[in-house]
Amino acid sequence: MSTLIPLSKDGGPLFRQVYSGLREAILGSRFGAGERLPSTRDLAEQLGISRTVVLLAYDQLLAEGFVFGRAGSGTYVAAQLGSKPITTPESNAAVRLSRFGSRAATAWSRMNFPRRRERSLRYDFAYGRSDLESFPFEMWRRILLRCARQEPVSGLDYGDASGSAALREGICTHLRRSRAVVCDPSQVIVVNGSQQALDLVARVLIERGHRIAIENPGYQGTREVLRAAGAHLFPIAVDRDGIDPAKLPASARLAFVTPSHQFPTGAILSLSRRIALLGWAKRRNAIIVEDDYDGEFRYDGHPLESLQGLDRQGRVIYIGAFSRTVFPSLRIGYLIVPKNLVSPFSAAKWLSDRHTATLEQHALAEFIASGIYERYLRRVRRRNATRRRVLLEAIAEHLGSRVAVTGAGAGAHVVLWLKPGVREETVIRQAAERGVGIYGVSPYFMTASGHSGILLGYSRMREAEIREGIRRLAEIL
Helix, strand or coil: CCCCCCCCCCCCCHHHHHHHHHHHHHHCCCCCCCCECCCHHHHHHHHCCCHHHHHHHHHHHHHCCCEEEECCCEEEECHHHCCCCCCCCCCCCCCCCCHHHHHHHHHHCCCCCCCCCCCCCCEECCCCCCCCCCCCHHHHHHHHHHHHHHCCHHHHCCCCCCCCHHHHHHHHHHHHHHCCCCCCHHHEEEECHHHHHHHHHHHHHCCCCCEEEEEECCCHHHHHHHHHCCCEEEEEEEECCEECHHHCCCCCCEEEECCCCCCCCCCCCCHHHHHHHHHHHHHHCCEEEEECCCCCCECCCCCCCCHHHHCCCCCEEEEEECCCCCCCCCCCEEEECCHHHHHHHHHHHHHHHCCCCHHHHHHHHHHHHCCHHHHHHHHHHHHHHHHHHHHHHHHHHHCHHHEEEECCCECCEEEEEECCCCCHHHHHHHHHHCCEECEECHHHCCCCCCCCEEEEECCCCCHHHHHHHHHHHHHHC
């Protein structure tokens, strides 16, 4: 019997190619149930390969139950496979999703963030990105390699659900100095980015129907996590001073805020409102979740300390991540939780994924402890400050009173608010035709606002690109 199995040099190990070919022939009923396969010697001769290769393929089929052997007789297709070919189904079974699954599927169509464009634009004002050009990748590689070489075998076992002790200590030391966060390492839960932090908050503290206050406009990742958890959301309008605590509903159990650089408007929550927000939480026995988005980047005056640093009641859960200050693919973030919540959050992290990858945690801990991280942040702040100045000068020169600007005091993006009657979609499309990438603010509103605006990130742009991009944008506006 002749058996055709196409082999190629680029198709991987030969025994895997032979195994795959025979498996496909069995599942497609080219070999029926109980039918004898060619002998290993015959098949090796047909394919022009070593008999050892064929023996390895047969052993794999035998181990997986596709075939069975008869001493002195040969190898036969297992009877339980039947005689009908197994093919790709023409339709999928109707699977009933859970409430969470249904909400998650619905949320996917609403998510909006700067994805890679089908056609790259020369002047792309993408936001929410780290400064990859400035990052000391060579030093990072050396640290990562050193950690990999020095890691004992015991270090390759499961790790602490809350994270590496060295990294938790490093995070605490850095946050106490840079953000006035009041904590000790036991309160730190290392997570896979701020999105997992938000998910854990929802799992631990929120039941279906709970009333939750969120900023409007606000980060979609927060909104959709809460929707998927079945929470009843109260959108609170944000002005130039951030969220107004006087508008928070008395019935809300939690409030999610971005006080250091509100996303997306860029507003900085004033000190008086921070104190008022903490007062609301105390009166209502509520919890505040502080997402310290872009808290490391402040340009005008001394940075306001974190909301958590002002808390004396243990009512603030602080969320941070290294996606913006290191690079996005390093999925390491952290929660700072009140001491009475350490146990449930550690347990929830363990149930979710056991722990965050340990090698990267060890490398990041050394990166922080060595002082490289602090020096890198200072360099990024200086570069961002220069880019910000160039951006604001270009906006003033080319756009003038045609737009209003918010978010210039911190972070790495600003919002240009357009005049009534100017359509976001039209401006974005016409800008792309001129090689300029800009992004609308309207998807971040939970309720209709009547406002049109565009987000301009500048962390990855050169000064000349910023000037030319704004000049081209002015041709449209």
